[in-house]
Amino acid sequence: MRQRTHSLFLPNAGEAAARSWGSIGRFVFAPASARPLAALRIGLASVLLMQAALIAPIAYELYGRSGIVQGQILDGAGASGFPRIGHLVNAFSRFGIGESAVIAGVGVLYVLSLAGLLFGWRTRLSAACAWLVHLTLMMTAERTNYGADQFANIFLFYLIFMPSGAALSLDRASGRAPPEPxxxxxxxxxxxxxxxxxxxxxxxxxxxxxxxxxxxxxxxxxxxxxxxxxxxxxxxxxxxxxxxxxxxxxxxxxxxxxxxxxxxxxxxxxxxxxxxxxxxxxxxxxxxxxxxxxxxxxxxxxxxxxDPRPTPAPSAVARCAQRGEA
Structure with a gap:
């Protein structure tokens, strides 16, 4: 009797485990549309462009060595090992390029990368560029950071690896991103x-x-x-x-x-x-x-x-044409 009980129980347990594993697999890997990721990409880029417009008039006060936080204090205020505008200023000074030009160039690069992210042009490259420049700006003026900057940087990093350009993007329109879920x-x-x-x-x-x-x-x-x-x-x-x-x-x-x-x-x-x-x-x-x-x-x-949009049923004319071809 005990052997029968176990023989009946084990298949049920195995089926339950298989169903649970299948549910987890569908939850994590069932094909999905990229529309939510596109909404994330467009929304985040739009907000950051708005923030950039607000910061632009005071960019030199925030990121310049003669701004609110001056000289070596600005260069050494944050954690070591992260990129800062001061590093770029030192590098480009060898070519006669001044601090103001470097800050302006970083700002232009940031806006262009966010614009590329907004329109979905070379989406992953745009996301990587936006993330790196955003991180540089954060590390340069670390004392001004708060939750919005930290969350923005994390989700910009996510967008480097996410297929957010597969919907509502120039990549999708040009065929560089597959449309399928x-x-x-x-x-x-x-x-x-x-x-x-x-x-x-x-x-x-x-x-x-x-x-x-x-x-x-x-x-x-x-x-x-x-x-x-x-x-x-x-x-x-x-x-x-x-x-x-x-x-x-x-x-x-x-x-x-x-x-x-x-x-x-x-x-x-x-x-x-x-x-x-x-x-x-x-x-x-x-x-x-x-x-x-x-x-x-x-x-x-x-x-x-x-969820992927259901494929519309073929019209009566299309069905007749298919039958005729058959």
Whole structure:
């Protein structure tokens, strides 16, 4: 009797394991459209071009040796081993090219690489160039970096390897990128989605471990500190429950992100809630670039359909023609 029990149990266990492995394989490698990756590429490039336009008037103050941070302090302020504009200035000075020309050249190269990424021209090369120049700018003015710069650099690096040029791009129009859904596109999309889930979950849990987000203090500080304040929210002192409720909503959106953004019934709601959260950050805390970048990530990863479009059925005329040829 025991042998029969095992003979019945093992095939069932094997089938269950095979089904589980098949589900994992489909989740990770089922062919997908590159549209979400194209949305990520276009959205990120657009936001970074906007940021570049804002920074351009003060580029020499940020990256020049006679700017806000001067001379050797600027060259040695960050971690060693990373590219900086100071390295380029030293290299090009041998040819009589000055610092101003180097900074201008780096800026032009950055804008051109972002434009190539935006339009999907030589997409991987454009992404690699944009990532390297962005990293150089970050390392040169490291004291000015914050979350938006770090996330942008990470996702620019991802775009070097992702087939984001397979949709909505000049590469696709010219035939350099295949239009068919691919397992690589699905894998790249899963990397982005899981990365975002980990980011929001860890951020929410970290907030929840303290008291500030439970009693409204964090919301009060975010809205009233001089470096963030855009509007007068002093009236919150008379209605503390609003700050408390807002803090709880932030915790719910961030901690619930990896659990509620996947199901169809709650996915759209969580995309809208997350985008609303970042729009609020942009409007009320003057973190426009951060709010825009994080909104782009969630919309591209979970708001754009990745399932291949069904092939339309042939018309009656086409069917008749096929029969005639047969």
């Amino acid at each position: 691919s397992a690589t596109a699905r894998l790249a999309l899963r990397v982005v989605q899981l990365h975002l889930c980990l980011v929001y979950l860890s951020s929410g849990v970290e907030k929840a471990l303290g008291r500030a987000w439970w009693d409204g203090d964090a919301m009060w500080r975010s809205l009233m500190l001089p470096e963030y304040r855009r509007f007068d929210f002093s009236w919150l002192a008379r209605h503390a429950w609003i700050a408390v409720a807002a803090g709880w909503i932030v915790l719910l959106v961030e901690i619930g992100y990896p659990f509620f953004i996947w199901p169809r019934r709650t996915g759209r709601l969580w995309v809208a809630a997350t985008v609303g959260l970042h729009v609020g950050i942009a409007v009320f805390m003057r973190l426009d670039v951060f709010g825009a970048i994080m909104s782009v990530f969630t919309i591209a990863a979970f708001g754009v359909k990745a």
